[in-house]
Amino acid sequence: MSGNITFTMIKPQAMRNGAGGAILKMIQDGGFEIIALKLKRLSKNAAEEFYGIHKGKPFYDKLVDFMTSGPIIAAILKKSNAVEDYRRLLGTTDPETAEEGTIRKAFATDMTMNAAHGSDSDENALIEAKFHFTEEEIFD
Numbered sequence: 490m491s492g493n494i495t496f497t498m499i500k501p502q503a504m505r506n507g508a509g510g511a512i513l514k515m516i517q518d519g520g521f522e523i524i525a526l527k528l529k530r531l532s533k534n535a536a537e538e539f540y541g542i543h544k545g546k547p548f549y550d551k552l553v554d555f556m557t558s559g560p561i562i563a564a565i566l567k568k569s570n571a572v573e574d575y576r577r578l579l580g581t582t583d584p585e586t587a588e589e590g591t592i593r594k595a596f597a598t599d600m601t602m603n604a605a606h607g608s609d610s611d612e613n614a615l616i617e618a619k620f621h622f623t624e625e626e627i628f629d
């Protein structure tokens with residue numbers, strides 16, 4: 490795995506709304522290969538560690554509560570230019586400004602409940618992928 494992967498989580502609100510399958514289809518239709526996939530629930534510790542960079546920000550506690558409120562789908566996606574291309578498919582963090590055709594335009598309800606996460610750099614994609622998956626769970 491190198492600069493051609495990104496990591497995503499389909500968030501609890503999108504899962505509750507039954508959008509998990511539709512989001513996975515948008516990902517595959519967007520040309521991404523799913524090389525690792527699991528349905529899981531984040532523990533409080535895991536959510537706090539995953540979003541540790543946001544600790545202290547006004548939305549942090551709400552984000553951790555939300556991300557532990559139900560199952561998520563975690564996945565590693567492979568494609569050339571994966572990080573940038575997936576962020577384009579996701580749309581902006583705020584669904585109000587997300588473009589038509591993006592995952593967040595279709596399924597996000599607000600800044601926190603914004604349907605899905607995407608890594609922000611190649612370096613973080615690797616860190617996040619390894620946070621959620623063992624080597625045996627990755628089909629690269």
Ligand code: CMP
Pocket residue numbers: 543548552582600601602603605606607
């Ligand atoms: P995500 O891509 O998972 O990465 C960090 C998350 O923090 C982001 O999506 C949002 O869910 C959340 N977030 C970022 N900025 C804000 C904000 N200003 N208000 C509420 N939630 C935010």
